[in-house]
Amino acid sequence: EIVLTQSPGTLSLSPGERATLSCRASQSVSSSYLAWYQQKPGQAPRLLIYGASSRATGIPDRFSGSGSGTDFTLTISRLEPEDFAVYYCQQYGSSSTWTFGQGTKVEIK
Amino acid sequence: EVQLLESGGGLLQPGGSLRLSCAASGFTFSSYAMSWVRQAPGKGLEWVSVISGSGVSTFYADSVKGRFTISRDNSKNTLYLQMNSLRAEDTAVYYCAKVFYYDSSGKAYDCWGQGTLVTVSS
Numbered sequence: 001e002i003v004l005t006q007s008p009g010t011l012s013l014s015p016g017e018r019a020t021l022s023c024r025a026s027q028s029v030s031s032s033y034l035a036w037y038q039q040k041p042g043q044a045p046r047l048l049i050y051g052a053s054s055r056a057t058g059i060p061d062r063f064s065g066s067g068s069g070t071d072f073t074l075t076i077s078r079l080e081p082e083d084f085a086v087y088y089c090q091q092y093g094s095s096s097t098w099t100f101g102q103g104t105k106v107e108i109k
Numbered sequence: 110e111v112q113l114l115e116s117g118g119g120l121l122q123p124g125g126s127l128r129l130s131c132a133a134s135g136f137t138f139s140s141y142a143m144s145w146v147r148q149a150p151g152k153g154l155e156w157v158s159v160i161s162g163s164g165v166s167t168f169y170a171d172s173v174k175g176r177f178t179i180s181r182d183n184s185k186n187t188l189y190l191q192m193n194s195l196r197a198e199d200t201a202v203y204y205c206a207k208v209f210y211y212d213s214s215g216k217a218y219d220c221w222g223q224g225t226l227v228t229v230s231s
Contacts, residue, residue, distance in 0.1 A: 035217035037154075044204055044221035045146075045154065051215050088154055092216045096168040098144070098156035 002026055004089050004101035012109040019076040021104045023089030028069050033092040036065055036074045039103075040085045048087075049074060076106075084108050111135040111220045113205050118225030125195050125229070131188040131205030131222055139163070139183040142208040144218065145190045147201035147227075155201070158190065159208070173199075195229045202226050 003026040013019055023034070031052040037045040047056040049065035052072055062077040076083055089101040117129040131143070145157040158169045158179040167179050178191040188205050202224040209219030 032212050032215040037218075039154075044223055045218070046221070047209070047217055047219050050209065050211055050217040050219075054211070056217075056219060086153075090154075090156075090217070096159065096166070097170065098146075098159065100146075100154040100156060103153045 001097070002029060002091055002093055002099055004091060004099055006087075006089060006101035006104045008104060009102075010105045010107060012107050013079055014109045015079050015081055017079050019074075019079055019083070019106055021074040021076075021087055021106070023067075023072040023074070023101050025070045025072070025091065029072075029091045031068050034065075034067070034072050035090045035092075037088045037090060038083075038085050039088065045088065079106070081108075111207065113207065113220060113222035115203065115205055115222040115225040118203065118227045120228045120230065121195060122231050123196055123229055126191070126193045127195065127227060129190040129192070129203055129205075129225060129227070131190075133186045133188065133205075133207070136207070138181075138186040141210075142216075143181060143188045144206045144208060145177075145179060145188075146204045146206055146218070146221075147199075148204070148224070149198075149201045152201075157203070160188070192227070195227075197229050200227060200229050 005024045007022045034052040036049040039045040053065045086103045112134045114132045144159040160179045176194045180189045204224045205222045206218035207220040
């Protein structure tokens with residue numbers, strides 16, 4: 001079973017700053033199977049990035065994803081007030097199981 | 110507009126059973142695999158189960174295997190999760206999610222319901 005480890009656990013930044021979130025897999029993950037989600041308090045998660053680097057419909061271009069193998073990154077180029085939330089990476093495994101990272105909280109500094 | 114609406118959550122004692130439902134609309138339900146994902150209070154997301162569009166194939170997380178059963182009724186555009194032998198650690202908000210296909214084999218969840226809370230406590 002692939003384990004996804006996200007870092008840092010919490011990222012304290014100010015609006016306008018750049019956020020860099022990491023997702024590391026315990027073994028190599030196909031880039032096609034890596035996604036990122038945003039979740040705000042009291043809301044369901046929302047798909048941001050799929051296939052490691054493709055933005056989902058309606059996602060602003062300040063969100064970008066990159067990486068391959070075991071190391072993946074979600075970057076928010078300039079934080080807007082609505083971007084403060086928890087972010088999860090997720091992979092779809094070859095055994096038809098799914099795994100989420102434990103999440104990174106982006107909070108206002 | 111794609112919509113998913115869960116129902117059936119509640120408070121029950123350890124060892125009890127419950128069936129969750131997820132009513133889908135706005136897309137051809139039978140063409141898409143569907144999943145259940147849960148989130149314990151204050152915790153992260155945990156994948157629970159997935160079912161193929163036809164309902165033939167199902168997969169489960171080890172934590173629920175043998176206790177939970179996912180199913181669907183494509184004539185009613187409804188997804189189900191039958192939960193038996195419930196434990197305190199099953200307490201969570203349960204979300205249904207629609208699988209989004211991309212490239213040749215990529216999958217992600219592009220639509221989520223609002224969730225339904227299941228509390229297992231004596």
